[in-house]
Amino acid sequence: MFRLASLWLALTAAGIASADEVHVAVAANFTAPMKEIAAAFERESGHKVLTTIGATGKFYAQIKNGAPFQVLLAADDDTPARLEREGSAAPGTRFTYAIGKLVLWSPQAGLVDQHGAVLGQGTFTHLAIANPKLAPYGAAAMQTLDKLGLQQRLAPRLVQGDSIAQAHQFVVSGAAPLGFVAMSQVMDGGKLQSGSAWVVPSAMYAPIRQDALLLAAGRDKPAALAFLRHLRGEPARALIRAYGYAL
Template sequence: MKRYAKVWLALMMAGTVHAEDVHVAVAANFSAPMKEIGERFERETGHKVLATAGATGKFYAQIKNGAPFEVLLAADDETPARLGQEGSAVAETRFTYAIGKLVLWSTQAGVVDPQGRVLAQGSFAHLAIANPKLAPYGAAAMQTLDKLGVRERLAPRLVQGDSIAQTHQFIVSGAATLGFVAMSQVFSGGKLQSGSAWVVPAGMYSPLRQDAVLLERGKGKPAALAFLRYLKSEPAREVIRSYGYDL
């Protein structure tokens, strides 16, 4: 407990002595809210956010291989915990910044019904998902297919993206008629922005708890500490909620 208190005391006292860059690895599903949060953070602190979006699994490998990230916003809670256990992150700084929601989505109106029955009917050529080995949202999609009992039948139609961002692009480009994406990618202000969608019931997949953590390269860096502190602030939480995440 004492060590935990010391870490967060340092975080709370980290001030803007001078403007710095903070290198953030951010899960692809969180790229839109990250942009807004980053802009607000820059205006309020003078620090500069350099964010790279991608698959959490790939970030793990890059961090272990010396990538210059100082903060990780993962799409799960397991990767930050593992990095902390392995000494690549400051374990005491880990916290859940958002809980994600999975959505089955098509750019075309009327393709996806509100109950997701389209998956059982199978009236489509390709279904896009993120690689379940790299992206937690992909793993959640596979769990959903298992719950519905259609995984084996739909396996030949699956198109996998390296990240949830690439999966979204497969649907937008027409490479797949529909697919599983993050709610934050297609909803804004609580409303679907285009096409048709089914918000998958939370009980059909493991909770998508998304954790943030200070990486070893961020230790002692005022900008990195200030960003983590800002991510827990009410202005940042407002943005997170506006994209459909739970807190």
Template sequence: MFRLASLWLALMAAGIASADEVHVAVAANFTGPMKEIATAFERESGHKVLTTIGATGKFYAQIKNGAPFQVLLAADDETPARLEREGNAAPGSRFTYAIGKLVLWSPQAGLVDQRGDVLGGGKFTHLAIANPKLAPYGAAAMQTLEKLGLHERLAPTLVQGDSIAQAHQFVVSGAAPLGFVAMSQIKGGGKPETGSAWVVPQEMYAPIKQDALLLAAGKDQPAAIAFLRYLRGAPARAVIRAYGYGL
């Protein structure tokens, strides 16, 4: 196993651990906790964090085309594993930093019930989801609808965003009265409890294991290695838990 801590110590010993930048590609669902973690990491390390937010599927294509990301915080575990197999990352650097949770949410109080029965009997014209081909949370939403036997019935109502962030924005803006979003988008970061929500039971979709990966562009970069080390520490894990993720 690639040992981030050992690499960090080696770089320190070499005297090249001066302040630097790390460019991190971040899955859209992790936007909130990433802001808090990056701020704390910068304050503690002196390094600068540059973040790009987006859909994991798009990040894969960008990395394969030479995008200069040094670290990937994906919304799944398949994409990082694939990049590692294909030689686009430091071998053995992959680890799960969070377990995502899917929620059916509406800003309207009382619209979404505690069992999600609104999906089968509610009157709504649009249901927002992330693109299941690009975003793992979108795939989880589709799995949930199939499990409920509602996929074909609700297909005409689906409004797809490129990422879970866009799906969430569809609901916030009123373009869709409800939608499948990430728990982190409605919890944590001082967000007030608003609207109504159904936390989708885990057995209705494949676990959303979100993996981190040290990409090829960051394998010799002190800031990238230090950031991943910080991500595994207690302060970062406390933030991740506060946003409703499993660990």
């Protein structure tokens, strides 16, 4: 926090905090709140936000291969910490911007009960999840199935998307009747938008701490620093809570 504030003060003191662009790599689960946060930031700052949506694991590889992202909003805390250790980010700028929640969801009303018992009943053809090797929400889904003793039994029915956005799309399209998705994808103001859902108890999977990080490409960019300051402000935090995340 101190490091981030110091960088911002140095840039503003130098008189170079004029309108600019910030390129943000955004974890797929954060797509909806990011749209609103970016719009508010652009109105208030005059800066332009360029967003790329995807899986955190893929972002890591792209950053290591020279992708020009200036800020990373990851779906976990391990990837940003690793990038920081490896010198691919500005030290001392990492912080948790949201804590994600996992939901088993179906657009079909009544299919998913409030305790997730449908998973053990096996009355479905496919179950969508995000790739657990690339997406933290996918890893959380596998941990949940393991806790329930259903991982091996349901393995033949799993349909994996590269990101949580693709897993959600599998369910929306009907390729899978239900799937593990992020709460932010199906909840609005704490209420289910449609269908049926089970909010998975947090004790069933490792906390999905989602960290933000100033990457090396954004180290001297006023817009990147300003965006991270905006993300920590109360208006952005209130919006993040409204999409079902914890803080």
